[in-house]
Amino acid sequence: MFFSKMLIPTLREVPSDAEAVSHILMLRAGYIRQLAAGIYIYLPLSLRVFDRIYKILREEMNAIGAQEISLPILHPAEVWQETGRWYEIGDEMFRLKDRTGRDMCLGMTHEEIMTWLAAREIRSYRDLPQVWYQIETKLRDEARPKSGVLRTREFIMKDSYSFDKDEEGLEKIYQLHAEAYKKIFTRCGLKFYMVQSDPGMMGGATSHEFMAPSSAGEDEVILCSSCGYSANIELAKSIPHKPENMDWEFEEIHTPEKRTVQEVSNFLKIKPEYFIKSILVISNNTPILTLVRGDQELHEKKLNRIIGKFRPAHKQEVKEILGVEAGFIGPHNQKIRIIADSCLKEGVFVSGANKQHYHVKGIRPDKDFKAEWHDIHIPKEGELCVECNSPIKIERVIEIGNIFKLGTKYSMPLKAFYLDEKGQEKPLVMGSYGIGPARIAAAAIEQNYDKDGIIWPKSIAPFDVEILPINVNDIKTMEVAEKIYKGLKEKNIDVLMDDRNERAGVKFKDADLIGIPVHIIIGEKNLKEGFVEIKDRKTREVTKVKVEEVLSLF
């Protein structure tokens, strides 16, 4: 491919509304343009990257026996109504009507449609298992599209769905997917972790996420380097360090106008880790008192899984329900439900006294209050692993894939049944598995760039080699350039030739920006001695090579 024939609109300056590295570089290097919030145009260079990612996806999916099919993006409402998601999902679903007034929606995922198909076409245990996948567009009306291509409203996803006769079969195909995913991300040149993830409010099911470490990510995971425990921070458990046990007697202390943990801590000269932080929340119109240690924060998602939807109580409500101003509330003598973080189970603490301007010191769990114990704090770096007691690390990550055990959540309502060996009708046991190719590309950039531009992993680069003839008006230069170009193409190497009549600086800058892994630089001076240069984009190492020997290196 010749540079002059390809749409590669590079930008010298950083577009003002881009912040994430991958966003800036994809814009500057001429890979994408933005049409509207969360809606992108993919230019020729990015299509080449995607094609390479798709190829890897197909190879690895086919290798585990998955079959590619293609489902519509436009769906009739009825299918979604049957599983109830038509009603459960809110504004995130794009909805529309056809000309006859029939309700339709744009697919944000394809469990319903795949199950619809399975319900019609799978009848016998002899047909099982089946794994179907597609690489198709999804549409979600995201509340906040962000970070360029990382969170968009329209995006392509590789999604596969497995149908089995039982849990055992599901487990097997789930593991096959996990292995395939590891191969895929490894082949794409990414650093990644497979972590436990929140299966959502549906309960029961297991799920894992594949996470590429990057500061541009929206998620955080905790990692234990000693036993390998890894989980999304939304459900990750951890053990906070235990402070030395104090042998305080129960006593009320006057703490005038001292409300926050920090204020009381300073006032009493007692560290926050000896405090019980009491937070009143309202769930289902019922007040619940939640307790975390003074140096911890309440993890709303974790609490959400225990008590369902909730909101913090208003100041006025605290006074009405507990009879004392927020800031002086505590767990003892409370009659309402109490949920406390496990790290408060042992020890002697300070908390509000349920009396204006007073706190109590020497409060003991179980003796002075009863609670349901759960891990409800936000984990912090350096806390201990629940599995092996080693210090944990926290890293920011981009979610690049997930795998889900669905069970019969979709097969039941959509009546996707099969007949087993005994002629008994049973629901298909399902799993679903997703990968976002655009996120792979963006994560690859986030993990591989320098001040001059992108450094693509070889496997997903838009081209393998870029040839840079410095002076296109020099006949000898062009002769050699074209010879190498042809030779590489014959070897099935994807090569971009910068045939533009531009100054050397412009070509070098653009080549570095675009990030093709290998550059062959053809300059007049070197050529006089029979040499060209081969430059490694990543290491910037340049080697002089005899013109005749170039092709043998590839």
Place this chain on the structure above:
RNA sequence: CGGGGCGUAGCGCAGCCUGGUUUAGCGCACCUGCCUUGGGAGCAGGGGGUCGGAGGUUCAAAUCCUCUCGCCCCGACCA
């Protein structure tokens, strides 16, 4: 949806506070010519703007006021 920021040429920005010396400007990009060819060259000439939109105040609005649309960031959300 809450909080913050920003909309002036393709891109990056100045001008706005304090309305009129602005025929709306600068850098880059673009077009023509010369020159140049190893890290985004130089000189000369040139094209490109309903100042996001609507309404209002005023003799006069990019500039002040009201409404509205769009985009970005933080948070909530993310089946």
